[in-house]
Amino acid sequence: MYPCPHCNQPGISFRRRACLGPAIPATCRACGKKVSVPWGRSFLATLPFLVAVLAAPFLSSLIVQVIVVVVGGIIMFGLYLGWVPLVKA
Numbered sequence: 001m002y003p004c005p006h007c008n009q010p011g012i013s014f015r016r017r018a019c020l021g022p023a024i025p026a027t028c029r030a031c032g033k034k035v036s037v038p039w040g041r042s043f044l045a046t047l048p049f050l051v052a053v054l055a056a057p058f059l060s061s062l063i064v065q066v067i068v069v070v071v072g073g074i075i076m077f078g079l080y081l082g083w084v085p086l087v088k089a
Contacts, residue, residue: 004028025089034089045079048072
């Protein structure tokens with residue numbers, strides 16, 4: 001569980017945090033207030049995946065394309081979960 005920026009209590013589950021977006025706020029289970037993420041950082045966190053998807057068609061083989069896209073997705077989720085903060089909505 002992630003701490004809520006309103007009450008500092010663990011109120012956001014891992015699954016909900018992974019699906020959270022700037023336009024899709026979550027509700028804290030502890031205090032009931034809305035929690036979101038900032039637009040700028042969430043967009044920057046998606047860049048590794050977007051670059052991988054755009055670069056994949058230019059790579060030599062299908063297996064290399066799949067590996068690049070998967071690695072881009074892993075980096076994106078790592079950045080999203082570790083670098084993009086929860087903010088009050």
